Amino acid sequence: MTRIVFACATALLLLTIGVLQPSPVQTAAQSQRPAGTGHKGKAFRFNKVKDGVYHAVGTGALAVVGNSSIIVNDNDVIVVDDHVSPAAAWVLLDEIKSLTDKPVRTVINTHFHFDHAHGNQIFAKNVDIIGHEFTRDMLLKGNPLQMPLYKNYVAGLPGQIDDLRKRVAAEADATRKANLQMQLEAAENNRASQAELTPTPPNVTLRTQMTLYRGDREIQIRFLGRAHTAGDIVVYLPKEKAVITGDFLTAALSNMSDAFVNEWPATLDELKKLDFDTVLPGHGEAFTDKAKIDYFQAYLRDVWTEVSRFKQQGVSAEDAAKRADLTKHKEHFPTIQGPGVPIIAVTRIYELLDRGAAR
Numbered sequence: 485m486t487r488i489v490f491a492c493a494t495a496l497l498l499l500t501i502g503v504l505q506p507s508p509v510q511t512a513a514q515s516q517r518p519a520g521t522g523h524k525g526k527a528f529r530f531n532k533v534k535d536g537v538y539h540a541v542g543t544g545a546l547a548v549v550g551n552s553s554i555i556v557n558d559n560d561v562i563v564v565d566d567h568v569s570p571a572a573a574w575v576l577l578d579e580i581k582s583l584t585d586k587p588v589r590t591v592i593n594t595h596f597h598f599d600h601a602h603g604n605q606i607f608a609k610n611v612d613i614i615g616h617e618f619t620r621d622m623l624l625k626g627n628p629l630q631m632p633l634y635k636n637y638v639a640g641l642p643g644q645i646d647d648l649r650k651r652v653a654a655e656a657d658a659t660r661k662a663n664l665q666m667q668l669e670a671a672e673n674n675r676a677s678q679a680e681l682t683p684t685p686p687n688v689t690l691r692t693q694m695t696l697y698r699g700d701r702e703i704q705i706r707f708l709g710r711a712h713t714a715g716d717i718v719v720y721l722p723k724e725k726a727v728i729t730g731d732f733l734t735a736a737l738s739n740m741s742d743a744f745v746n747e748w749p750a751t752l753d754e755l756k757k758l759d760f761d762t763v764l765p766g767h768g769e770a771f772t773d774k775a776k777i778d779y780f781q782a783y784l785r786d787v788w789t790e791v792s793r794f795k796q797q798g799v800s801a802e803d804a805a806k807r808a809d810l811t812k813h814k815e816h817f818p819t820i821q822g823p824g825v826p827i828i829a830v831t832r833i834y835e836l837l838d839r840g841a842a843r
């Protein structure tokens with residue numbers, strides 16, 4: 485009898501210890517590997533920007549689309565933006581293990597767009613996912629799977645895969661063939677992962693500002709005004725003089741589908757008031773040339789003026805997209821090859837002008 489009581493007590497004790505054990509090093513739910521994670525070599529380059537601060541840029545081995553930023557603190561890790569799919573976020577977490585064995589306890593979404601927030605679902609319930617209230621609203625109630633930007637992206641994948649398959653078959657050069665094969669596998673994996681997508685909103689929100697303290701590190705999360713979306717936030721590290729900007733400020737031109745084009749330059753003026761020397765953008769490489777902010781503000785002001793003029797003249801959005809001439813900005817934005825502006829930008833500017841007129 486005593487022996488049975490002792491055995492029961494021991495079992496209970498072991499059970500209790502088991503329950504009290506801290507969760508495994510990575511707090512993210514990595515036990516279940518999502519579809520589409522297969523790839524060769526590393527999927528990310530971790531560019532060290534400051535001590536403990538890394539800019540994670542995709543290598544092309546996996547479709548990740550946007551960049552993320554990794555902040556390694558005394559006891560934990562913060563991930564800013566989590567890419568285009570559950571698979572991309574899962575592989576990011578796996579590769580972060582090459583930097584540190586500390587757990588990822590916080591994720592920050594700079595905004596709601598699919599290439600920055602569609603990895604959210606892989607994180608465990610005890611991970612804080614922080615975003616602006618607007619970002620939560622969009623991912624919770626905005627029907628993210630039906631958003632044109634995302635729908636068009638996913639609708640384009642089968643065609644992209646067919647095209648790559650043909651190009652792989654036709655390519656004679658071994659190096660180019662291997663490169664195309666990698667692109668094909670990345671696109672196929674992406675399609676498999678998109679099929680498992682469950683848009684997941686932030687579980688912690690802010691309206692204007694929030695500050696996290698981790699040891700000596702201060703991490704400010706700030707909403708500076710409407711710009712690329714109605715809820716962009718920047719992550720500002722005042723001691724390190726670094727700012728993580730999502731698509732509010734990238735290394736090139738940003739998409740304008742949900743933008744407040746006429747308010748964006750003033751919001752960038754608010755960014756300029758912060759004391760930083762390095763920008764970690766949502767697309768493109770990290771940079772230190774702050775004149776890029778001026779160039780982008782000038783572009784935004786001109787695209788607004790130019791497209792507004794066409795609207796006033798009664799020109800259709802399609803024609804305005806062909807005729808709007810921003811070529812004087814091509815020195816700073818080499819993707820501008822001649823007259824013309826993406827139709828998505830013109831449609832958005834027309835929509836904003838209509839809204840203004842309706843007020």
Ligand SMILES: [Zn+2]
Nearest residue numbers: 595597731739
């Ligand atoms: Zn975006």
